[in-house]
Amino acid sequence: MYALDKLIPRLEQHYGAPEPPPARGPFELILWENACYLLSDERRKEVFDSLRRLVGLNAASIANASEEVLLPLATRGGMRPETRVFRWREIARITLGQFDGNLDAVLSRPLSQGRRALKLFPNIGDPGADKILLFCGIASTLPLESNGLRVLARIGYGRQQKDYGKTYRSVQADLSPDLPASPVVLQKSFLLLRAHGQTLCKETAPRCHECPVAKHCDYASKRAASFLAPVR
Numbered sequence: 001m002y003a004l005d006k007l008i009p010r011l012e013q014h015y016g017a018p019e020p021p022p023a024r025g026p027f028e029l030i031l032w033e034n035a036c037y038l039l040s041d042e043r044r045k046e047v048f049d050s051l052r053r054l055v056g057l058n059a060a061s062i063a064n065a066s067e068e069v070l071l072p073l074a075t076r077g078g079m080r081p082e083t084r085v086f087r088w089r090e091i092a093r094i095t096l097g098q099f100d101g102n103l104d105a106v107l108s109r110p111l112s113q114g115r116r117a118l119k120l121f122p123n124i125g126d127p128g129a130d131k132i133l134l135f136c137g138i139a140s141t142l143p144l145e146s147n148g149l150r151v152l153a154r155i156g157y158g159r160q161q162k163d164y165g166k167t168y169r170s171v172q173a174d175l176s177p178d179l180p181a182s183p184v185v186l187q188k189s190f191l192l193l194r195a196h197g198q199t200l201c202k203e204t205a206p207r208c209h210e211c212p213v214a215k216h217c218d219y220a221s222k223r224a225a226s227f228l229a230p231v232r
């Protein structure tokens, strides 16, 4: 297994320095999460930038925007655009109603309270809340989406199981002694693991023969051993 402090620099060497999301602060990061469904980062950025340009990335502007403006933008974000518009309005409504229009205030709360506040918003669970806090510079853990989780489980952290939640918890438990304290390094780790899972370490047919960390990967060595096993 490759320890995280070796794995991340090797992935950075391969993929280059990752681009952080263009969203700043918790309100924009929640909108970023809700901009698209099952589409590329490029499309997510297009929808997000259009929201910024045509509506404004603040709760009052989104609450006051007309359906005629929001629906075409949400349509660029993929399936079920009406649901997306509803969620954008919910994000604005909760921010105005419960946080006086200023979600930055959650960043000065104790971690557990900040996390709980972020989970009031659509599509934000524990990993999503940790990710938002991390990209606001508050490091508590390394949040993982499905790609990063798969990479770490294959490398040898935790144990891959049928149950996603069990896999997530076992990888996190195994990872915790290796976690860096720096939010910048954790942000970079999140982005590089995700990029690796999307590019080479795909769910089906991972391209281990092209992978820069194959020599240190449990999954690749088990796969090679099964190829070499004598046929009886």
Ligand code: SF4
Binding pocket: 151, 154, 155, 200, 201, 202, 206, 207, 208, 209, 211, 212, 213, 214, 215, 217, 218, 219, 220
């Ligand atoms: S060697 Fe294969 S399974 Fe291991 S990290 Fe690379 S692509 Fe993923």
